[in-house]
Amino acid sequence: MPLAASYQNPANQAIAAIFNEIADLLEVEQANPFRVRAYRNAARLVEGMTEGVDAMLARGADLTALPGIGTDLAAKMREIVETGTCAMLARVRTEVPPYVVQLLQLPGLGSKRARILQHELGITSLDELARAAAAHRIRELHGFGARSESRLLEALNAHLARDRRYGLAIAKPCADALTRYLMASGLIDRLVVAGSYRRGRDTVGDLDLLITGKNRAQIVDHFVHYKEVANRISAGPTRASVVLKNGMQVDLRVVRADAFGAALVYFTGSKPHNIALRKLAQAQGLKISEYGVFRGKERIAGQTEASVYQAVGLPWIAPELREDHGEIDAARSGTLPLLIEERDIKGDLHVHTSASDGTASLEVMAAQARLRGYQYVAVTDHSPRIAVAHGLTAERLAAQADAIDRFNAEHEGWPVLLKGVEVDILEDGSLDLPDAVLGRLDLVVGAIHSHFNLPVAQQTARILRAIDHPHFSILAHPLGRLIGERNACNVDLKRVLTAIAQRGCYVEANAQPTRLDLSDYGCRLAKMEGVLVSIASDAHSPADLANMSLGVTQARRAWFGQTDVLNTRPLDALLTLLKHTM
Incomplete structure (x- = not known):
């Protein structure tokens, strides 16, 4: 069965979101738990598929051949693809009070606690929830307490504060789908998603599309008729702004081909970078705008980004560096780094299989890694403390290690599977598995999955002990x-x-779009400390391996070259480095 990251397919993402919401609402109604679980399992399955359900339907595939998908769920999947919604969801929403639906939108609250807040405090909105938390009424409820009340208030404030910021798990599928839609029109010569998205920020406020094409008005008209548009803010001869159904604003500009480079510099930003660039131009008697580089009335550059930078005496600067963090001085002195690229990555050191909470077997994950041209992949399923992830006991981990040895012996020419584990760092800093089994592995990836709110001294000491x-x-x-x-x-x-x-060990830049941890700032700090960083997909399905590109982007924002990253090393060199940690 083809699997993939959900952010790669908008149809699959829509199905998963609707099925998860149905499950939440059914759980609030205290529906049959097997029914709730069926929707959750179906959502998880669809999130991991490489092929879109829309494409499967187009080629006449039988959706009931998918694991756990019966005729009822298959019919709902078809309905969502064809209509964008599901009658079942609409019906369940009418059966649950509207304010409960709103409460369920709050991250981390969950259907069971939402039901408690509804029945015990009569909470009917996020504003009422905020007032109840501020008045310390929530801590008095069974199962909450002062700490959970504080965390809930923090999550609520964060939820309300990010109305204009979207993580890449949302922004990327929007950008990809919209790009495909526009390019399929045949009207467009060039299209780039500019702004903070192009610079690789981990969240974006909106999407800025920059386009060239012969029939500008027709391009704008095609854009505003995109099926995901909920509201048209404006539409003119060369530009338009819309709000998508998920609330994200998208701004489109159609520019002349001979000014595309100047417009791309301008609309990519950042604002501080553009200001510094304009000051440099002014010192040379030049003017930079979105239309080009001018000496007086003569336009001397603007068709390409490189021509804009060259006009002021600079080499082209990669978008990820354009934050006014010294990149212009580095460009002037010829000291810009040769940034890492995804093709430099030789393997992935954090991958899960169906032995814990992954969706695919060891063999399927290895096959996808082979398609990516990797030399190695570390199998790092969870340790037993993560019960919801079906973590591996010492006995199951030892059996998996045997299976990996057999796989490697039988698959010459494939990526070498490394024996690993993502072991839980317990509250006291000890590890969740005995030394006897850890010592048999090629690498041990340690992580915290609980007690996130410990005081800084205690949290730091906990991690230091694990290291x-x-x-x-x-x-x-x-x-x-x-x-x-x-x-x-x-x-x-x-x-x-x-x-x-x-200690001589390493730190991870996790490339899951909901994590991106370390961020670019953390990566820079690691480089300053002389620590090699492992850029890892944290894949839970085969196509989650594609998360690697997001991690590479964060590393590029941190000015990383190839030598700053652990898993750019070939297998022999990597194993030598890993042995030094064991």
């Missing part, structure tokens, strides 16, 4: 953040990275 473990190799998603859902935990990151450097 000191003789079998510890890589610290995974070090700050534990989930973009839009959970803030980074309180930890002295510099002290942790210093300890990692002294």
Whole structure:
């Protein structure tokens, strides 16, 4: 069965979102738990598929051949593809009070706690929830307490504050789908998604599309008729602004081909970078605008970005560096780094299989890694403390290690599977598996999955103790953040990275779009401390391996070259480095 990351297919993403919402609403109604589970399992399955359900239907595929999908769920999947919604969802929404639906939109609340808030406090809106939390009424409820009340208020404030910011798990599918729609029109010569999206920021406020094409008015008309448009803000001869159904604003500009480069510089930003660039131009008697570079009334550059930078005496600067963090001075002095590229990555050091909470077998994950041209993949299923992830006991991990050895012996020419584990770092800093089994592995990836709100001193000490473990190799998603859902935990990151450097182990830049942890800032700090970074997909399905590109982007924003990244090393060199940590 073809599997993939949900952000790659808007149809699959829509199905998963609707099925998850149905499951939440049914759970609030205390419906049959098997029915709830069926929708959740179907959502998870669809999220992991490489082929879109729309494409499957177009080629006449039988959806009931998918695991766990019966005729009823298959019919609903078809309905969502064809109509964009589902009558079942509309019906269940009418059976549940509207304010409960609103409460369920709050990250981390969940259907069971939403039901408690509804029945015990009569909460009917997010504003009422905020007032109840501020008045310390929630901590008095069974199952909550002061800490959970504080976390809920923090999550609520974060949820309300990010009305204009979208993580890449949302922004990327929107940008990809809209790009495909516009390019399929045959009207467009060039299209680039500019702005903070092009610079690789981990969240974006909106999408800025820059386009060239012969029939500008027709391009604008085609854009505003996109099926996902909920509201047209404006539409003119060369530009338009719309709001999509998910609330994201998209601005489109159709520009002349001979000014495309200048417009791309201007609309990519950042604003501080553009200001610094304009000041440099002014010192040379030049003027830079979205229309070109001018000496007096003469336009001397603008068709390409490179021509704009060349006109002011600079080499082209990669979009990821355009934050006014010294990139212009580096360009003037010839010291811009040769940035890492995805093709430099030799393998992935954090991958899950169906042995824990992945969706595919070890063999299927290896086959996808082979398609990506990797030399190696580390199988790092969860340890037993993560019960919801069906974590591996010492006995199951040992059996998996045997299976990996057999696989490698039988698959010459395939990526070498490395024996690993994502072991839970417990509250006291100990690891969730015995030394006997950890010592048999090629690498041990340690991670925190609980107790995120410990005081900074206690959290830091916890991680430092884990790093000191003789079998510890890589610290995974070090700050534990989930973009839009959970803030980074309180930890002295510099002290942790210093300890990692002294211990001779490594830190991870997790490339899951909901994590991106380390961020570009954390990656820069790691580089300053002399710590190699493992860019890892944290794949839970075969196509999740494509997350790697998002991690590479964060590394590029941190000015990383190839030598700054652990998994740019070929297998022999990698194994030598890993042995030093064990």
